[in-house]
Amino acid sequence: MLRNYFKIALRYLSKNKLYSFINIFGLAIGIASFVLIMLYINYEQSYDKFEGSENIYRVYMDYLEGDTFIPGDAQTYNLSGPTLKSEFPEVLDYVRFFYFEKMTFQLDERIFEQPLGSLVDPSYFNIFNYPLLKGEKEKVLSQPYSIVLSKSFAQKLFGNESPLQKTISAFRDGKEAVLTVTGVMDDIPKNAHYRNTFLISYETEKTWTDWGSKAHELNWNANNYYTFIKLDPNTNADVLRQKIIESDIEEDTEEQHNIEPIEDIHLYSNKPYEVSANGSITRVKFLMAIAFIILILSWLNYVNLSVTKSMERAKETGIRKVSGAHKSQLIIQSLFESILLNLIAIMLSLLFVVIVLPLYNGITGKGLNLQLGSLSAFLPYFLFILFGMVAAGLYPALLLSSYSPIKALKGKIQTSSQGLAIRKGLIVAQFLATIVLLIGTIVVTKQISFLESQPIGTDINQVIALKGEVVTTKPDSLLINEYKVLEEELKKLPFVEKIAIAQSYPGDSFDNLSSNRGILLPNGIKQDDKLFYTYHVQPDYFDLVDIEFLAGGTFLPSSNFDGKQVVVNETFLKNMGISSYDEILNKTVGFWGENEWRVTGVIKDYYHFGLKSPLLPMVIRYERDVNNILIKLDASAASVAGFESSIAQIKSEWTKVFPKSTFNYTFLDQKFEAQYQEDKSFGAAFQVFTLLAILIAAMGLFGLTSYTVVQRKKEIGIRKVNGATIPQVLTLLNKDFVKWIGVAFVIAVPISWYVMSQWLEGFAYRTTLSWWVFALAGISALLIALLTVSWQSFNAAVANPVESLRDE
């Protein structure tokens, strides 16, 4: 019996090629989109999961803003961990990290930079249950000057030799430390927010640099450490959180400690000083909604087509009934067909996924794959697909089997008014989903172009930042002089327009800014609860990045002044309640235990981190030190060839001055744009999936019209014989669709308005939801639908009526 069903179903599918193609292809696209999005979402949700990770929490700071505490820095004090452990029995252990974005290493004559590593407490492996390949977890980090390497870093350094007990030099701001390799750990998985490639024992901090012993003393002054704690499995984390907040371990009224599960960091945390750029739960939710919309859209499509098609199959059903088929047998047969069709679609969709995956990984920047291991996580979705498959097959099956045989045989099946209402409802739902997605795409695109087109208050085109680590034992003062020499040499190069040294610059990572509270203003008021951010630069910086002065100017040459100069911005003035420039210009402010910082200028606000974060109150200090060399290149370096020769000359000057060093450079504008990367790929994903959704809906409509037209062939013939013109017939055939789109549009507008407003909330600066966004989406949907429908209805309208009336 099943073999018979199978044979007949296959034959039916191959005979009705258009119908089968539209159905299978539509479903396959729907399922493939669903699988792709779910792969991404699964991956995003898989961050920082390891054995015991459910009991690991990160400690972070809340800051007082007005009268409420808001999430502040992701970094804490070196006292935070020890204090929490001693005061709360629920805290079993803690681990502190001091994070290096990159570090310079030397092995024999090789000097190179290695990204991402930390100074870390010996308790690391007690909390992060990652595999240690060589060495003992309890001992590897217990002695100062020990280093644990990741597998690939060890490979890079020592090839296949055993790295244990070998030594390697590391340089921190030029200071060498000779480290002994005590262990090798497995590479930390990509879906972890903190991916160390080397771990140096925490005790090393004390003697590595000149200021090390001071920094190493337990204190509540410098929150530069990530702290993770391990809780007793029976702890109620919310209760503990409350206890931590109430106990105020730091005894500071302006800030408090808080905790968050490590598993939540990637999707829920977006604080200043995160280790790496995190994902976003909003994006995940949006994508999940899109995934379900597309999948359901393809099922609606399927149901609608099958129902329409089932009327064509009424005669067949009648014959089968008269030949003795029982209703349940007809339902099973119909379901069997629909499941077969779905299975073909699923197989096709998996093929799509496999083909598209490399491209998709390129867009999302993730290493997604269809591993069997991840299939268990897919089980609920798989069951959902299965459920939808049966549900979508059931309605046409029930409908088909319910036809009375006599009517079915006479071909007199007409959709009941109820059935018609359901089909209209399905079409409206399809258009609704399409219009909502269209509006979403337009808003996302509009927001991204808004972000990119806003003036950022600074000009960073054609600016590069040179930064290399110099391996030397010279004191800082000598190094500064060598930098001066280099600066002078570089200035002589024809394509160098401007040059300046700066610790940070627009678009740089948060790490290089320091957040502070407590400033003494010239009016004698001490502002203790207002945050401000600082970094240091040299006088030419403002001119180079074209930041405008509203009052005063850049720092005076240091020979005239003994350092201690600052420039502040508009937002700083506003936040500190200073209304006129005279109140502060050429006056002094106090912070960091120094009361003689002279304010030489007030700059116009610029966006240090792009428009995703609000304007920051800035205090930019003057300091002569060794740091990024910013170079503004002239137009001759704009071309690829011009740039390559320029950078080669710059590098040769650099190597002349610093023979033992590493060299690298960054384009400021590229780094700045990179901040929008996640939003751009989200926008791209949104566009692609919207297009696919439209394609599915259009295919469905195409299929639907082809049957409507067949059904109304006789009517069209009669009308034409009685004098209807082609435009009149077209109007007749198309006006229903226009009406349905209208209904869908009216429902779609408030839904999308609400949802997209929510999304825009996530941005500090946002575009408006203009009326034309909605109009554009509505008109696009209408045009797409009309084009699709007219393709078929036009043929019907121009057909010779004699043809359509003949077979009566």
Added chain:
Amino acid sequence: MLLQLRNVFKWVQQGGQRIFLLKDINLEVAEGEFISIMGPSGSGKSTLLNVIGMLDTFDEGEYDFLSESVHTLKEKYRSNLYKEYIGFVFQSYHLLDDLTVEENLEMPLLYKKIKGSERKALVADMLDRFNIVGKKDLFPTQLSGGQQQLVGVARALIGKPKLILADEPTGNLNSQQSEEIMQLFKKLNEEEGVTIIQVTHSEKNAEYGSRIINLLDGRKI
């Protein structure tokens, strides 16, 4: 006695008025009869046939089939009854276009849950009997009208029914094909004792039967 209709009425309500499709029909059919129902268009011939075939219901009266009271039976038993004992032949053949001749013949057996080997034997037997073995793998559209109707009759017979109901079986055929089909009916009736009730417009075809029932406006005359 194969079946008996007593005072059967069927009507539809139209604008507050009853339009009678069948009016006080009394009919007895004995096993082995060959009956022709005649009458002008709209006289209720097909309706009567459908009522006899249990494809359609009636509003008043009684209907016994093999001493079961059809009018009191539940839908499920009724359909079991006609599946078991009745075969249908249609004017427009009503073969499934997607199935081959062989598969069309096999279809009713599938619904009777007959085993594969037995199905094969029955189908082969039928193909043989109707001389259409060479056409078994063709699709209906590849056959002439007469051949299609031959398949239609074969399909009606394959379940070994006691009664064949034929609704204008030769309506779409030319005279030579008609002749062949009617000869076939006659042979089935005479040699195998199959009871046949046919609806026909043709006096000539009606004469193949043993009895003629004339209908006018739903009433037997």
